[in-house]
Amino acid sequence: MTNQEKLQQVIDNDLCTRCGSCVGLGKGSIEFKDKTGRYLPGIKGQLNAKDAKEAWSACSGQEVNFPALDSFLFNGEGNHHKYFGTYRELNIGFTTNFELRRRCGSAGVITSTLIWLLEEKMIQGAVVLGMSEKEPWLTKPFIATSKEDVIKASQSKYVISSVNELLPEMEAFHGNLAYVGLPCQVHSIRKLQKENHPSVKNIKYIIAPYCGLNLHFSSIKSFLRSHGKKNYKDIADIKFRHGEWPGNMRVEMKDGSVFQLPKFHSNYLIPFHMMKRCLVCVDVANEFTDISVGDAWAPVYEERGKGFSIVIGRSEKGVEILHKMKEEGIIDLIPVNVEDTVRMHSHMYDNKKRGAFLRIRKRRYQPDYNLPFPEGIGFKRRFFEFAMNIIMAILRTRFVTSLVDILPSNVVGKTFNSFKIFWKRITYTTKRKDL
Numbered sequence: 001m002t003n004q005e006k007l008q009q010v011i012d013n014d015l016c017t018r019c020g021s022c023v024g025l026g027k028g029s030i031e032f033k034d035k036t037g038r039y040l041p042g043i044k045g046q047l048n049a050k051d052a053k054e055a056w057s058a059c060s061g062q063e064v065n066f067p068a069l070d071s072f073l074f075n076g077e078g079n080h081h082k083y084f085g086t087y088r089e090l091n092i093g094f095t096t097n098f099e100l101r102r103r104c105g106s107a108g109v110i111t112s113t114l115i116w117l118l119e120e121k122m123i124q125g126a127v128v129l130g131m132s133e134k135e136p137w138l139t140k141p142f143i144a145t146s147k148e149d150v151i152k153a154s155q156s157k158y159v160i161s162s163v164n165e166l167l168p169e170m171e172a173f174h175g176n177l178a179y180v181g182l183p184c185q186v187h188s189i190r191k192l193q194k195e196n197h198p199s200v201k202n203i204k205y206i207i208a209p210y211c212g213l214n215l216h217f218s219s220i221k222s223f224l225r226s227h228g229k230k231n232y233k234d235i236a237d238i239k240f241r242h243g244e245w246p247g248n249m250r251v252e253m254k255d256g257s258v259f260q261l262p263k264f265h266s267n268y269l270i271p272f273h274m275m276k277r278c279l280v281c282v283d284v285a286n287e288f289t290d291i292s293v294g295d296a297w298a299p300v301y302e303e304r305g306k307g308f309s310i311v312i313g314r315s316e317k318g319v320e321i322l323h324k325m326k327e328e329g330i331i332d333l334i335p336v337n338v339e340d341t342v343r344m345h346s347h348m349y350d351n352k353k354r355g356a357f358l359r360i361r362k363r364r365y366q367p368d369y370n371l372p373f374p375e376g377i378g379f380k381r382r383f384f385e386f387a388m389n390i391i392m393a394i395l396r397t398r399f400v401t402s403l404v405d406i407l408p409s410n411v412v413g414k415t416f417n418s419f420k421i422f423w424k425r426i427t428y429t430t431k432r433k434d435l
């Protein structure tokens with residue numbers, strides 16, 4: 001099979017992560033046509049052999065060799081955990097800048113680290129994801145070179161975005177870069193670095209978020225429809241985590257109307273609009289970064305509000321940055337142990353480190369992570385997987401999705417949240433068993 005055929009197979013069989021690398025490296029021959037639709041890359045005509053080879057070697061859709069990337073980056077140093085990867089330090093962290101902490105996705109650690117690296121002149125630019133000024137309903141990756149631009153790009157965007165489309169700009173950039181991206185995007189960057197590809201030579205640090213899953217743009221359209229609005233082009237501004245942690249999904253329209261819903265309630269969009277590819281992803285904690293940052297989902301922090309993050313220092317340089325920032329009072333860090341680190345995201349580890357392997361086995365076209373099938377997945381856990389599949393299939397029927405679109409989002413959100421709490425309770429023991 002040629003490299004172009006392999007790429008096409010990834011696209012045709014729902015393995016594409018939409019990282020954007022093939023589009024970035026394709027010199028105009030590969031493009032995303034429908035960013036508000038399925039958001040899939042389309043290959044125009046016959047690629048030349050070199051471009052196809054490069055695009056395939058960067059593709060994070062099918063082959064991501066976890067052990068090989070881990071030894072390339074960490075060389076067996078540090079500790080390794082089967083759920084969250086190689087680490088040197090585990091902390092709960094937050095920025096000491098109150099305004100930033102409130103503005104950012106969880107606790108502003110990523111944004112303050114990027115600003116600090118710029119101010120220390122350790123980098124000259126940061127690859128980040130902002131919102132488009134021209135089309136404010138779409139995200140837009142760019143290289144931020146000032147504090148103001150880094151802050152503009154703060155906040156989690158829970159919608160498919162292809163940061164690696166920017167590879168040609170990263171290559172042409174004069175100076176060191178920090179890079180922020182989801183696990184699938186980071187997989188591609190690390191694959192390219194392993195191959196010594198020039199497009200990633202400027203990337204010196206990867207500071208990036210955990211990721212459970214991502215959503216199609218249809219989630220935004222559905223949210224609008226449930227508020228009686230049909231045209232997404234009337235959107236003036238979208239925030240996915242607006243206000244006090246954990247924040248609200250908030251959409252402001254050009255006519256001044258504002259719709260918002262607490263984050264836990266807006267999670268009702270997940271079963272209807274999640275990317276299917278995320279169901280076979282096995283990386284929660286962004287395992288190949290220098291520093292990974294996620295929400296600290298634990299009652300002790302959730303009760304306090306304000307925003308707390310789990311911060312994993314993986315590489316030597318990552319840990320060094322964290323220590324210096326703490327010494328200078330830019331961030332605060334409180335050590336946390338392995339058990340609490342797992343407990344905070346146990347539902348996601350169960351989902352990606354067990355559930356994803358069960359789902360991979362059932363697929364004809366499978367991603368290959370070169371990882372063994374996890375031991376000890378009992379009958380009850382398999383049964384929950386089966387039950388979940390049935391529930392998802394019902395939820396994704398045209399009848400249910402259309403119904404959800406016309407019902408008020410606050411009603412659906414509240415109902416969903418109650419069901420989620422109930423489901424978590426009945427699956428708690430099984431899902432956490434032996435984690």
Ligand SMILES: Cc1cc2nc3c(=O)[nH]c(=O)nc-3n(C[C@H](O)[C@H](O)[C@H](O)COP(=O)(O)OP(=O)(O)OC[C@H]3O[C@@H](n4cnc5c(N)ncnc54)[C@H](O)[C@@H]3O)c2cc1C
Nearest residue numbers: 104105106107108109110111129155156157211212294295
């Ligand atoms: C799609 C998605 C799913 C996530 N799932 C989980 C989860 O299940 N559990 C969990 O604990 N945490 C999850 N997170 C991480 C969490 O939402 C916060 O991003 C993280 O805790 C960092 O917070 P912060 O305040 O330090 O980030 P900020 O300081 O607000 O900085 C966020 C940075 O992330 C970049 N960014 C935002 N969205 C994207 C995107 N879609 N693609 C690439 N880069 C982006 C921005 O450019 C910005 O630089 C997810 C994030 C995303 C984007």
